[in-house]
Amino acid sequence: MQDLIAGLRKFQEEAFPARAELFRSLAHQQAPGTLFITCSDSRVVPELLTQREPGEMFVIRNAGNIVPSFGPGPGGVTATVEYAVAVLGVKDIVICGHSDCGAMTAVAHGHDLGHLPAVCSWLNYASAAKAVNEAHGHASGDEKVAGMVRENVIAQLANLRTHPSVALAIAQGSVRLHGWVYDIGSGGIDALNGKTGRFVSLFDNPHVTASDTSASRGPNPVGTPAGA
Numbered sequence: 001m002q003d004l005i006a007g008l009r010k011f012q013e014e015a016f017p018a019r020a021e022l023f024r025s026l027a028h029q030q031a032p033g034t035l036f037i038t039c040s041d042s043r044v045v046p047e048l049l050t051q052r053e054p055g056e057m058f059v060i061r062n063a064g065n066i067v068p069s070f071g072p073g074p075g076g077v078t079a080t081v082e083y084a085v086a087v088l089g090v091k092d093i094v095i096c097g098h099s100d101c102g103a104m105t106a107v108a109h110g111h112d113l114g115h116l117p118a119v120c121s122w123l124n125y126a127s128a129a130k131a132v133n134e135a136h137g138h139a140s141g142d143e144k145v146a147g148m149v150r151e152n153v154i155a156q157l158a159n160l161r162t163h164p165s166v167a168l169a170i171a172q173g174s175v176r177l178h179g180w181v182y183d184i185g186s187g188g189i190d191a192l193n194g195k196t197g198r199f200v201s202l203f204d205n206p207h208v209t210a211s212d213t214s215a216s217r218g219p220n221p222v223g224t225p226a227g228a
Helices: 002-018 020-026 046-050 076-087 102-108 117-134 141-160 164-171
Strands: 034-039 057-062 092-098 176-182 189-193 198-201
Touching: 002 020, 034 046, 034 076, 046 057, 057 076, 076 092, 076 164, 092 141, 102 117, 102 141, 117 141, 141 176, 141 189
Parallel strands: 034 057, 034 092, 092 176
Antiparallel strands: 176 189, 189 198
């Protein structure tokens, strides 16, 4: 805790004064351009990864970067998505998975989560991704997890489209969807090409988006991405 307090003091003494005008402009309003949905993993820091300043990105973080499909029951993810799209008017929504994801490792390998009932229930939202991933062959356990991470991003994008605010924004052409996978060790990002249903290097394909995915596609390869 003392480390956190020391960090707060450094923020107040160094970072805040350097951005004082920015914080004054943000004191009573925000207009983020992007809704960024990613994992709670401590190694994934959205603002650091994208080099965004305060006020530029609206962020949802949870175990496994999951977006439950729209339903009658209230939920924090659902409410945040609705607010970001219908009130803040974000133009882009990113669902970002990552390498070595503990949640996706547990799903891919069928870990016994009986002692974690809340986690077990939550990860049921990745069941569709697991079914697809299980249908593909994997050369190793690591490749199975990497495939699960990718299939989960695709599944959560499908869930996201069931939200009325998102469906309306897509129909009106006012929002773009993106599916990313961040590699912690290299810093690289693979992005879902919605036209092919395959993941490609974002840096080689900076304009790729996750529009409606192809109805027929093979497994997403791990390692060198397929062509755009």
